[in-house]
Amino acid sequence: MKKLGMVGGIGWQSTIDYYKAICRLSLVHHSAGAGGRPPPMPEMTIESLDIGKSYGLRGGSNRNDVSWVRYDQYFRSALQRIEDSGADVAIIASNTPHNRYSYITAGIRIPVLSIFDAVARHCARLDIAEMLVLGTAPTMDGPEFADVLARQGIVAHAPASRAARESIVALISELYAGRGEAAAARIRRVVDESVPRGAATRVVCLACGELPLAFPQIEGETDMVLDGIRYLNTTMIHAQAAFDALLDDGDAAAPPLLQDRHRIHALD
């Protein structure tokens, strides 16, 4: 298997979700079980950043603004250290920095798998035509995710009102701090306000690593259907794409069956 580099800590809970997912996928892939010598596990370098610092380095609403330079550099230097550590493939274990993807990855020689790309391809496979995107302000309001989705023919919507957008941003902070009372119900209210009830399919993209904390059932799953709404867990979609990229040609000859992937829960 190839070595993975991961920029983590933005935030720490989703770094754990990524790491756990990749380890479990590897155990299933190598058919853990017989005991004795532990099966192979991909080597990883994780550069866990200071979320307080990264938050403070965010620039203004103009994406070309010079104010973003130090933010971009903070993430790029982590990718450079990951490159120096010998990683073959890298990911940034967070949605928000992907709004600066082209700036952050400038000059990085190893592939940096984009979460927006992974989600867009996942949606295309599921024939999703449009969805509501919930995340931090840069993810909901910026053009980057919408553009990547549009290239796959998928229409992205932000929450309908400014109040709804702000309630999601506040909820993310609360979930990060271990609070977020009635989080699932609060998300549901935003969905009901923003997606017509008569819509044939109601798809909600949880495009922020903290939002899946609102739904314990979605842990370890890429998708979940609850009360007629399909929720996408971008963390798991990205982690699965990363694991697939670590498989060498020999490994890839025997990819895990989809149903095997569900076995990962038995390994916790």
Next chain:
Amino acid sequence: MKKLGMVGGIGWQSTIDYYKAICRLSLVHHSAGAGGRPPPMPEMTIESLDIGKSYGLRGGSNRNDVSWVRYDQYFRSALQRIEDSGADVAIIASNTPHNRYSYITAGIRIPVLSIFDAVARHCARLDIAEMLVLGTAPTMDGPEFADVLARQGIVAHAPASRAARESIVALISELYAGRGEAAAARIRRVVDESVPRGAATRVVCLACGELPLAFPQIEGETDMVLDGIRYLNTTMIHAQAAFDALLDDGDAAAPPLLQDRHRIHALD
């Protein structure tokens, strides 16, 4: 705060326990809560190794044997990459490699905080005079941990019989693979066989990152008393020592109170 380097993956579950503990301790230290900008979090480089490879590189029972050279080098090269990434302090997030501590850390310029030292100092503070050590074969049978404990006046016992030792080693493999049925009861049988019931204090050191998985109640705790037996969680003792070492002089002026540390559970 200083930057932490961590050699992880041996095994992955305890790497998560370490990472989670350090992030929670940082949230409590910085009094997370008010919302808004996230509080500072220590930067970390985690080099997560392939446990299958490390297992295969283990040498023979003679600790001076040349057969250990590649094992030592596998861990030392991870510490070198951590050093290159700019970490100020490092830990190896696992008990077993500490049986090769002096070989692995040879030539490393940053401090590598030993789990055996951290546990010995923790025991001395608690006035523990003797205890049963449960872990992998190198930890139970080797002289390293016993020597470090002896320097603090603490006597270490291994399980009383060969069968008991083997049952612990088998249980560790099962817990790693997500099994380990009736794990707590199996540990208890080894304790009853190995520690006299009349002993004034019965202390059991869970000196392997997988063994705390047998006791959900011990997650996030350094110690737990259950049915008159005190269990020590070496992962948490080591993680707490690591976090304390990350505090700068300014930070250290206001160390978190012990009772505050218990608040970390509210943050999950």
